[in-house]
Structures are given as structure tokens and as C-alpha cells.
Amino acid sequence: MKETLFTRAVVREFGNIAEVMRLEQSAQAELSAGQVRVKMTFATINPSDIITISGAYRSRIALPFVPGFEGVGRISESDDASLPVGQRVLPVGSMGAWQQYKDSDAQWCFTLPDFVTDRQAATSYVNPMTALLMLTEELHFTPGMRIIINAANSAIGKMLIRIANHLGLKPVAIVRKAENLGLFSDYVTEQVLNSSAADYPQALNALAHSGGVAAILDCIGGEESLTLAHALMPGGQFIHYGLLSGQPIPATFWRSRPDIRFSNFHLRLWVHGHEKTLVQRKINEVMALIRDGVIATEIVAEYALDEIDQAVRDVQSGELKGKILLRL
Ligand SMILES: NC(=O)c1ccc[n+]([C@@H]2O[C@H](COP(=O)([O-])OP(=O)(O)OC[C@H]3O[C@@H](n4cnc5c(N)ncnc54)[C@H](OP(=O)(O)O)[C@@H]3O)[C@@H](O)[C@H]2O)c1
Structure with missing residues (x-):
């Protein structure tokens, strides 16, 4: 043959x-x-x-x-x-x-x-499905909650903001370059912050002192995770899903905020841990979001x-x- x-x-x-x-x-x-x-x-x-x-x-x-x-x-x-x-x-x-x-x-x-x-x-799959699952399955969702999304200019960051908007939320978006601050005019955000700006710590302080944020979706890790955690309200949720910095979250993170609800989210673990019919249903939801122009x-x-x-x-x-x- x-x-x-x-x-x-x-x-x-x-x-x-x-x-x-x-x-x-x-x-x-x-x-x-x-x-x-x-x-x-x-x-x-x-x-x-x-x-x-x-x-x-x-x-x-x-x-x-x-x-x-x-x-x-x-x-x-x-x-x-x-x-x-x-x-x-x-x-x-x-x-x-x-x-x-x-x-x-x-x-x-x-x-x-x-x-x-x-x-x-x-x-x-990789980004849209992860974004949808984190916001609908991992996040303890309450209407109007304040959330932070970092690396907001990444493919998944933009999708998280779009789906959050669809769910009625106005995230605080964080980028690391001034040139990316203007990317969000078509998105609904409470504010867009630049983590490299001199006044970034003050901006996070202002969030902490105005009620704090209920949840953070972090794909950077390292010192950035530690800095961000200061903005979380007591008992707030920290969902860690990537390591763009290449650095693990420092041990001081847990020492400084023992109150927070921390989780690692992995698409692979989620889909391997759930019934295939549920995975197909979630894929169908992603497709509907694409059809309706929510994400692309x-x-x-x-x-x-x-x-x-x-x-x-x-x-x-x-x-x-x-x-x-x-x-x-
Ligand atoms: N856990 C999961 O299941 C799961 C699933 C999907 C994605 N992820 C993770 O999500 C992250 C983003 O993925 P993606 O496909 O959306 O990436 P992407 O579209 O390739 O974008 C990444 C962007 O983030 C910015 N960036 C890079 N390093 C950074 C750093 N140290 N600090 C801040 N920003 C940085 C860069 O933009 P500038 O250079 O312009 O700042 C870069 O263009 C990755 O870590 C990926 O592994 C995890």
C-alpha cells in the first residue's frame, strides 16, 4: 500500500x-x-x-x-x-x-x-474559553462588582473585558505601556492604569481606599501580583492564570494578605475535570459570543x-x- x-x-x-x-x-x-x-x-x-x-x-x-x-x-x-x-x-x-x-x-x-x-x-478555545470560564465558573460573581484585569491589551485580557462588559461589569484595566492606554475606547472600563507610571501605587491605593476591588484576574505573577493584592477588599478573590513575567508569586503575597481567596485557573484542568457535555455547552456559549460580536x-x-x-x-x-x- x-x-x-x-x-x-x-x-x-x-x-x-x-x-x-x-x-x-x-x-x-x-x-x-x-x-x-x-x-x-x-x-x-x-x-x-x-x-x-x-x-x-x-x-x-x-x-x-x-x-x-x-x-x-x-x-x-x-x-x-x-x-x-x-x-x-x-x-x-x-x-x-x-x-x-x-x-x-x-x-x-x-x-x-x-x-x-x-x-x-x-x-x-485557549483564550475565549478560559475567559468565559473564569468569569462564569471561577469568579464569585455579584452584579456590579469591581474587578481588575491586568495585561489588559493581551488577547485574553481584551476578551475578559468584553465578556465582563456583557455581564454588566466595568473592569479596571491595567497595561504596562503608555502606548496601550488608548486601546480601550470601545470597551467599558472604570479606568485604565499603566503599571509603569510613577503614580501607579497611588492609583492602586485610591482603589483600596474607595471600597477596594472584589476580584483580580492576574496573568503576570511576580511582584505585580503582590502589588495588586493591596487593592483587594478584605476577603476578595485573586484568580491567577498566567505567568507573563516569568516570575512566581512571592511568598510575601500570602503572608501580607492571608484573608484573600486565591485560586490558580487552568483551562486544561477545568476541561479534564468536567463532563464533556458541559464542555460542549461552554464551547457553544463561546460561539454565541463570537456570533453576537461580543468577542473576536x-x-x-x-x-x-x-x-x-x-x-x-x-x-x-x-x-x-x-x-x-x-x-x-
Ligand atoms: N491558565 C490558562 O488556562 C490560560 C489560558 C489562556 C491564556 N493564559 C495565559 O494568559 C496570558 C496571556 O495570553 P495571551 O494569549 O492573551 O497573550 P498575548 O495575546 O500573546 O499577549 C500578551 C501581551 O501581554 C503583555 N505582556 C507581556 N509580558 C508582560 C509582562 N511581564 N507584564 C505585563 N504585560 C506583559 C504584552 O504586551 P505589551 O508588550 O504591549 O505590554 C503581550 O503582548 C499568558 O500568560 C497565557 O499563558 C492562561
């Missing part, structure tokens, strides 16, 4: 993505029982992909692997009657989006409504898989104002 070859990105050792990721040609194996084969159309590159390739989670990631937590495609072979050939799906719950064909357990393929384009679908991923460039080295250079430049798509 003639072998069918396909292209995939492979990581055989942990390290800097630009040095350790290679494109390889692979032969398609026989499809395993209970699995489906997805012809991927688009995938994206997120900070979590780069962090995983760096080896940050080496204790639970086996080498070699195909990276990519997020992408969309159509079933090309199926061992599951509920997922026929041609069905469009989000194959999540494992890496492997950066290849032309991804084999996935059928139970980890979620279906999508026709109104969502492939390009939006390819970016509809800003896509700034698109590259063929063969051009992944250039895509990685763009991502690592730190100059991007949106997401990059890989065309598979």
Missing part, C-alpha cells in the same frame, strides 16, 4: 522554540480504535505553546511531541459514528495542532456551528506550516498586536 505522508512540527528536546522545533514528514499510521483523524485547517500560536516547548512542564510532557494546543479541522477518517467524515471539529485536550493530520480521541472533538469561520474557530480574536498574520519559522520569529518579536494563524 502507498504511504501517505504529511507534514508536522516536532519537538524532540525542550528549549527555545526557534532552536528545537523542526518540520518533519511523517507517514500516516493506521487509525486507532475510538479515534478520529482530523485534517487540520488552521492553528494558532499562544504563549502556552512556547512555554510548554521551553520545558516548563517537562515533568508531565513526554518527548518527542507535536506542539499546538489550539486549532480547527475536519474529520477525514472516523471510528466514531457520531463524528462522520467531513464534520468540522475542535480537537482539544491534547497538543498536536501544528500538523496536517491530528489523531484525536473522539470524546475530545467538539463540534462547531456553521456561522463561525475557520479562522475564528481556530482561535476560539484579532488576527494579524497568517503563515503556511512551511513558514512556521517566520511565524515564530514574529511571535517572539514581541511587536504583535494580535494572533498569528498557521495554515495547514
Whole structure:
């Protein structure tokens, strides 16, 4: 029988993505029982992909692997009657989006409504789903509560603000560069702060002394988490979901504010810990938010898989104002 070859990105050792990721040609194996084969159309590159390739989670990631937590495609072979050939799906719950064909357990393929384009679908999981879950499942929501969102100019920061607005909240948004202060004219915010400005500590003090904030959604970590915690009202909620600073939250954080309700939020843990029907329902809610124009991923460039080295250079430049798509 003639072998069918396909292209995939492979990581055989942990390290800097630009040095350790290679494109390889692979032969398609026989499809395993209970699995489906997805012809991927688009995938994206997120900070979590780069962090995983760096080896940050080496204790639970086996080498070699195909990276990519997020992408969309159509079933090309199926061992599951509920997922026929041609069905469009989000194959999540494992890496492997950066290849032309991804084999996935059928139970980890979620279906999508026709109104969502492939390009939006390819970016509809990691950030939109996390933003929705944090605001609707993790946050102890009360109408009108005051919340802080940092790295507000990141893809997920903007989505958090949009969904918070949809839920009737006016977040305090925080960026670290003056040039990003003006990005929020179309969003409803109580205020936009610059964490690099000389008067930032006073601005947080003013929040603390005007009732404090009920919740903080933090994806920076390090000293920034400690500084922010001063603005929390007694017993307030601190949801930590990322480490853009590369620094862990210092121990003094817990010593200085033993009263706060702290949680780490991980999309992976949430979806692995819940029934698939509930995960599908939440994906459907994300799709409705996209349909209604509440959220949209800003896509700034698109590259063929063969051009992944250039895509990685763009991502690592730190100059991007949106997401990059890989065309598979
Ligand atoms: N826990 C989960 O399940 C989960 C799920 C999704 C995302 N996340 C996390 O959410 C974070 C954002 O992801 P994303 O895809 O939205 O990122 P993104 O769109 O790539 O944007 C990140 C932006 O944050 C700003 N930034 C970078 N380092 C920063 C720092 N040290 N302090 C403040 N701002 C910084 C940068 O903008 P400027 O350079 O212009 O300031 C950068 O463009 C990541 O940490 C990611 O791992 C976690």
C-alpha cells in the first residue's frame, strides 16, 4: 500500500522554540480504535505553546511531541459514528495542532456551528474559553462588582473585558505601556492604569481606599501580583492564570494578605475535570459570543506550516498586536 505522508512540527528536546522545533514528514499510521483523524485547517500560536516547548512542564510532557494546543479541522477518517467524515471539529485536550493530520480521541472533538469561520474557530478555545470560564465558573460573581484585569491589551485580557462588559461589569484595566492606554475606547472600563507610571501605587491605593476591588484576574505573577493584592477588599478573590513575567508569586503575597481567596485557573484542568457535555455547552456559549460580536480574536498574520519559522520569529518579536494563524 502507498504511504501517505504529511507534514508536522516536532519537538524532540525542550528549549527555545526557534532552536528545537523542526518540520518533519511523517507517514500516516493506521487509525486507532475510538479515534478520529482530523485534517487540520488552521492553528494558532499562544504563549502556552512556547512555554510548554521551553520545558516548563517537562515533568508531565513526554518527548518527542507535536506542539499546538489550539486549532480547527475536519474529520477525514472516523471510528466514531457520531463524528462522520467531513464534520468540522475542535480537537482539544491534547497538543498536536501544528500538523496536517491530528489523531484525536473522539470524546475530545467538539463540534462547531456553521456561522463561525475557520479562522475564528481556530482561535476560539485557549483564550475565549478560559475567559468565559473564569468569569462564569471561577469568579464569585455579584452584579456590579469591581474587578481588575491586568495585561489588559493581551488577547485574553481584551476578551475578559468584553465578556465582563456583557455581564454588566466595568473592569479596571491595567497595561504596562503608555502606548496601550488608548486601546480601550470601545470597551467599558472604570479606568485604565499603566503599571509603569510613577503614580501607579497611588492609583492602586485610591482603589483600596474607595471600597477596594472584589476580584483580580492576574496573568503576570511576580511582584505585580503582590502589588495588586493591596487593592483587594478584605476577603476578595485573586484568580491567577498566567505567568507573563516569568516570575512566581512571592511568598510575601500570602503572608501580607492571608484573608484573600486565591485560586490558580487552568483551562486544561477545568476541561479534564468536567463532563464533556458541559464542555460542549461552554464551547457553544463561546460561539454565541463570537456570533453576537461580543468577542473576536484579532488576527494579524497568517503563515503556511512551511513558514512556521517566520511565524515564530514574529511571535517572539514581541511587536504583535494580535494572533498569528498557521495554515495547514
Ligand atoms: N491558565 C490558562 O488556562 C490560560 C489560558 C489562556 C491564556 N493564559 C495565559 O494568559 C496570558 C496571556 O495570553 P495571551 O494569549 O492573551 O497573550 P498575548 O495575546 O500573546 O499577549 C500578551 C501581551 O501581554 C503583555 N505582556 C507581556 N509580558 C508582560 C509582562 N511581564 N507584564 C505585563 N504585560 C506583559 C504584552 O504586551 P505589551 O508588550 O504591549 O505590554 C503581550 O503582548 C499568558 O500568560 C497565557 O499563558 C492562561
